[in-house]
Amino acid sequence: MSVLIFAELDEGKIKKSSQEAIFYGSKVAEMTGTSATTIIVGPADDTELASAGKFGATKVLHATDAKLSEPNGMAYATVVAAAAQQEGSNVIVLAKSSLADAMTARLAGKLKAGLAANVIDLPNISNGFQVKSSIYTGKAFAFNDLKADVKILAIKKNTITPEEKDAKASVEAFTPTLNDADFAISVKSTEKSSGDILLPEADFVVSAGRGLKGPENWGIVEDLAKALHAATACSKPVSDLDWRPHSEHVGQTGLKISPNLYIACGISGAIQHLAGVNSSKVIVVINKDADAPFFKSADYGIVGDVFDVLPRLTKAVQAL
Amino acid sequence: MKILVCVTSVPDTTTKIAFTDNNTKLNKAGVTFITGPYDDYALARAVELKEKTGATITVLNVGEADTEPVIRKCLAIGADDAIRVNAEPTDAYFVAEQIAAIAKANSYDLILMGRESIDYNGGQVHGIVAEMLGIPSISPVMLLDIDGDTAKITREIEGGKESLEAKLPLVLGCQEPIAEWKIPNMRGIMTARTKPLNVVEPTGTDKLTTVASYELPAPRGAVKMIPADAAETLIQLLHTEAKVI
Ligand SMILES: Cc1cc2nc3c(=O)[nH]c(=O)nc-3n(C[C@H](O)[C@H](O)[C@H](O)COP(=O)(O)OP(=O)(O)OC[C@H]3O[C@@H](n4cnc5c(N)ncnc54)[C@H](O)[C@@H]3O)c2cc1C
Numbered sequence: 001m002s003v004l005i006f007a008e009l010d011e012g013k014i015k016k017s018s019q020e021a022i023f024y025g026s027k028v029a030e031m032t033g034t035s036a037t038t039i040i041v042g043p044a045d046d047t048e049l050a051s052a053g054k055f056g057a058t059k060v061l062h063a064t065d066a067k068l069s070e071p072n073g074m075a076y077a078t079v080v081a082a083a084a085q086q087e088g089s090n091v092i093v094l095a096k097s098s099l100a101d102a103m104t105a106r107l108a109g110k111l112k113a114g115l116a117a118n119v120i121d122l123p124n125i126s127n128g129f130q131v132k133s134s135i136y137t138g139k140a141f142a143f144n145d146l147k148a149d150v151k152i153l154a155i156k157k158n159t160i161t162p163e164e165k166d167a168k169a170s171v172e173a174f175t176p177t178l179n180d181a182d183f184a185i186s187v188k189s190t191e192k193s194s195g196d197i198l199l200p201e202a203d204f205v206v207s208a209g210r211g212l213k214g215p216e217n218w219g220i221v222e223d224l225a226k227a228l229h230a231a232t233a234c235s236k237p238v239s240d241l242d243w244r245p246h247s248e249h250v251g252q253t254g255l256k257i258s259p260n261l262y263i264a265c266g267i268s269g270a271i272q273h274l275a276g277v278n279s280s281k282v283i284v285v286i287n288k289d290a291d292a293p294f295f296k297s298a299d300y301g302i303v304g305d306v307f308d309v310l311p312r313l314t315k316a317v318q319a320l
Numbered sequence: 321m322k323i324l325v326c327v328t329s330v331p332d333t334t335t336k337i338a339f340t341d342n343n344t345k346l347n348k349a350g351v352t353f354i355t356g357p358y359d360d361y362a363l364a365r366a367v368e369l370k371e372k373t374g375a376t377i378t379v380l381n382v383g384e385a386d387t388e389p390v391i392r393k394c395l396a397i398g399a400d401d402a403i404r405v406n407a408e409p410t411d412a413y414f415v416a417e418q419i420a421a422i423a424k425a426n427s428y429d430l431i432l433m434g435r436e437s438i439d440y441n442g443g444q445v446h447g448i449v450a451e452m453l454g455i456p457s458i459s460p461v462m463l464l465d466i467d468g469d470t471a472k473i474t475r476e477i478e479g480g481k482e483s484l485e486a487k488l489p490l491v492l493g494c495q496e497p498i499a500e501w502k503i504p505n506m507r508g509i510m511t512a513r514t515k516p517l518n519v520v521e522p523t524g525t526d527k528l529t530t531v532a533s534y535e536l537p538a539p540r541g542a543v544k545m546i547p548a549d550a551a552e553t554l555i556q557l558l559h560t561e562a563k564v565i
Contacts, residue, residue, distance in 0.1 A: 071477075073447075074456060098478055102459060105447020108413060114528035115412060117442045130532060135440050139337040141535040142440070148413075148528040184456050185486040192480035200478055204565070228565060246462065246497065247479055252333050252438060253357050253496065261564045272333045278537070282562045284554065285543075295543050300557060304548030316555035317565070 003029040004089035005038045006080050007052060008071075008099055012044045016201050017095035019055050021155050023162030025093035026056020027122055028153075032091075037061060038169065039083040041068050041076055046171055053169035055162050061086075061174035067183065073102025075182035081110045082176035084150070096154040097200065104154050114148035118256075120159040137252050137275035157200060158258045159279075197231040199248060204230035204261045207250060207277070208238065211266015211287065211306055215243035220310040221265060227317040233257070235267050251276035265306045269294020286310070321375040321466070321488075322426070323366045326419055326433040326445070327394055328356040328409070329387035333438065339534045346534075355390050357501075358434025362492070364499035365464055366432055367398035373466065376400050378426070382409045382418045388517065396504030396512035407522040410530060412440070416448035417524045423453055428489065430471070435460035435493035443493065450491035458484060459493025 005025035007018035014022075022038055029036040038057040040049055042064070049060045063079050080103065084092055092107065094100045096118060108115045118134040120141070129146045134156055199205065206225040212218065218232075225232045232248060239249035250257055252272035262280035266287060267273060274297055277283070285298040288305050295301045302309055331337070331351045338347040355363070366377045379399040381387050384406065391402045405418040423431060431450075436443035443459065450457030462481065463474035466488070473484045476495070504512070546554050558565045 077451075098460070098476065101443045102447060102457070105412075105444040106451045106457070108444060109416070109448040109451025112413070112526075112528070115442070115444060116529065117440075117444060132535075135534075136331075136337045137438055137441060138537070140339070141537065142531045143533050143535070145530050145532050146528070147530065181454065181456075185458060185484050188483040188485055190477070190480065190482045192477070196479065198479045240496075247476060247481070256441070261558065261562075275333070282558070282564050283540070284558070295545075297540060298543045299540060299562065300554055301543045301545050302548055302551055302554060303545070304551065309548060309551045312551045313555060316552040320555065320559060320565070 002034045002087050002089045003032070003036045003091045003093060004080070004084050004087055005036060005057065006092065006094040006100070006103070007038050007040050008095065008097060009040065009042050009044055010198070013048060014040070014052065015095070017097060017157040019162050020157065020160045021093050021095040022052050022055035022057050024122070024155050024160050028091055028093065029056070031122070031125055035059070037087050037089070039063070039080055039174065041079055042071070043069055049171045050168040053167040054164045056165070057169045060169045060171045062171055063174045063176060065175065065178060067178060070187065071099045072182065073099055074106055074185070075178060077103045077106035077110065078179050078182050079176050080107055083174060084111065090150045092150070092152045094154055096156055100154055104152055108152055111150045112148060113150035113152045114146035115152045116144045116146060117154040118156045119153045120156050134279060137256060138278045139275060156258060158203070158260070193245070197229065199231040199233055200255060200257060202231035202259050204228045205233050205257060205259045206230045206263045206265065207233035207235070207267060208265040208306070209235035209267030210237050217307070218244070220307065220314070224263070224310050224314045224317065227314045230261070235273050264294055265310060267294060268292050269297060321369070321373055321430065322428045323369065323375050323377045324380055324423060324426070324428040324431045325359070325363050325366050325377055325394070325399065326380045326431065327359040327363065327390065328434070328437040328439070329353045329381060329383050329390040330356050330437055330439045333357065337536070339536070343533045343535060353387070353390060355394060356434045356437050358436060358438070358495055360501045361496055361498050362432035362434055362494040363394055363397055363399065364502045365494060367502060368499055369466060370398060378403060378428070380405070380419060380422060382407055382415045384408055391517060392512050393504060395515045395517070396508035397502045398508065401515055402517040404517060404519045405522050406519050411527050412442050412444040413448060413528045414524070414526055416445050416452060417526060418522055419445065419449045420452035421523045423449065430466070430488060431491040432494055435495045446491045446493040453491070455489050455491060456486050457491040457493070458486065460495040461492045462495060462498055464492065464494070464498055
């Protein structure tokens, strides 16, 4: 059994969540007495590629075909399937993300693989192959027995803390045969908020709800986020009202996140909101209503007016 | 145009999850089952496309007899007929095999489903189905328009969105704001009773993944309240006590 890890790039750099996946994959390789190979698709320089070694990979396969320079779940799945075949890998690890979602399913279909999404712990291989995953939008966990020969594990972000070591991975070019059908979808345009910290990757998140009264008041949320190097998020009504983009909406019907720190400002804490954020390590709630349900799920709480409290928190962070 | 909408039957979003039988089964006592919220978006957009283009909508659920109220509700909202594959939907691959078998037999132009179910949150079934059918899959889809045999799609990507075009047939995983959830009206509820709901037996027996047991998260400790007039202390506590910043 060998372990193959797909690492995702963001502007030529291995994403933090993929570093977590590489570390996870290298631990599985250790447990099973094999090595960890990382497959990376798209433009990146050799130093960056070799840095996969810091997280435990011994080898990096690098696919650079120009057709692959933009993320494409279907084509990337074809590449990873070819890499798995070359390496004889029957465990494939990757970080759950929107690209990973598109890929893992196609991969599972190609390889007839057993699949666990939102994996939050190393497997138990004492009797079969069992992994723990988060289900019911963070309200419970499942212990999944993966019975197929090929196993795909999509790791939930921020649940595995990688240890770094002083090592470099060897880098090899990888040139799989591409499949024309995988390029049947044409991308017409892409809109990306640039320079901001990506919400799904963020360690710290400052989130606000209807309590902010309107989009014109978001400056105080952004100021605190900036001081903390945090991403911003919002509740569903806020994105429904178009106060904030949909990509910031967290909860049952939005993004599920698990940052180290989640600060909820003027959010009531409805069960559907909580569902998307309850695996955050530390939760802070600021609400003027002492009976807001969110306080029951918080680690720290302030009963107060966000318009008064947020600017003071920002100053306190700047003074740290 | 023939549209297939695949729906899940899941615990209502306000459900407090609990398990029975030594943590091996969901405790269904007192739980209301609903159509997956993301599937509701898929169905709502299908109904709009039907109004616009005269498409037909078949709704498909892989589930045991107790999911029929959810299927009837989809018929009341505007689906023309329904298929229930009579099996417990335990594993994404197995569910995808059932959907792909029905799709092969009926050649739909568009297969819509939610981006993920809200029980297992796998988000995988649409991609596996598409792979089995050898056609493209796109998720999560925020906007969908059909122009002849071309679909114009906006999908969410991390920190933004992407506009796409692809030829039918396609499999799409849907989310908001693709359409507003629809509520059945009285007429819909009455006609739903007479619409066909065909029950078929599953094909294939692949169970590549099974759940051995479940667990609930450990409860959070008591909340530490900080007086508003000393709000700054919070930052100190996050730094020195919680050690997160
Ligand atoms: C199927 C379904 C799925 C859903 N999915 C999601 C989801 O994914 N994410 C999500 O967020 N919601 C979701 N919801 C909606 C959810 O039920 C709540 O309606 C929503 O989370 C409430 O958002 P809110 O807290 O911003 O607004 P409100 O409920 O209006 O709460 C605003 C809060 O702000 C406080 N406040 C007001 N002014 C101030 C002030 N000046 N200072 C401090 N506090 C103040 C108030 O006390 C109140 O607690 C879903 C609902 C359903 C039915």
